[in-house]
Amino acid sequence: MNTNNGKILEYTRFPSPNPKVELTLITYLSNGLRVKGMLATPIGEEPLDGFLYLRGGIKNVGKVRPARIAQFASEGFIVFAPFYRGNQGGEGNEDFAGEDREDAFSAYLLLKSLSRVRDIHIFGFSRGGVMALMTGIHFPDAATVVTWGGVSDMTLTYKERKDLRRMMKRVIGGTPEKFPERYQERTPLFEIERLVAPVLIIHGVKDHDVSVEHAYRLERRLRSLGKPVDCWFFDEFTHYFPPAINRKVVTDLSKWMKNRGK
Secondary structure: OOOOOOOEEEEEEEOOOOOOEEEEEEEEEEOOEEEEEEEEEEOOOOOEEEEEEEOOOEOOEOOOOHHHHHHHHOOOEEEEEEOOOOOOOOOOOOOOOOOOHHHHHHHHHHHHHOOOEEEEEEEEEOOHHHHHHHHHHHOOOOOEEEEEOOOOOHHHHHHHOHHHHHHHHHHHHOOOOOOHHHHHHOOHHHHHHHOOOOEEEEEEOOOOOOOHHHHHHHHHHHHHOOOOEEEEEEOOOOOOOOHHHHHHHHHHHHHHHHHHOO
């Protein structure tokens, strides 16, 4: 691993929607690439837990929203959200949980280098679920891992999402039938036995973007290994929760992180 991974190269202040939270655009190093991300820091000097926010989507789909990471920061975390390589002025090309996982790993190291940060929690939404699990596996000192509407099996994503197949074939380099190993490399279920941190799975049962089967497969695998896992399934919701419910789940999962991470 490159010893400069996670090194901060540039800071630029960014307008914050919350007067109690500072937002900063960050350029940092990930395996020699200059990658962009956003840091949300509650105003003050007291030590706080870190929160690695791993977004879903690819390219301009699922971009990091400043209001979203400020929302998590207002729960008492120092939040960093990488944009992943090739996005918003960063170098390289995003490749859907391939080499770009290094951007998440380097972002974890960036958070670890901040003087106010104590333990680090990892959160992934949608495709970010795969990134969160991979990062939790890579860093056994992670406090907790939360996956919300998260992908756990890349081959299942290819089968379910006809609208993504062309992109996945291009980025991953073929189909799961021709190159099963390339999809397995992007599927953390195959090495989940190395995960140490407690896991929280949040999923809407009516999710058509990332089916609840991803959550079920992850839960079954974790339970079969005797790993600590909690599941919050919402029978009536899809990939996106109503705003009031979303806010409550953010508060509840933040409490879960602080309690389970001790």
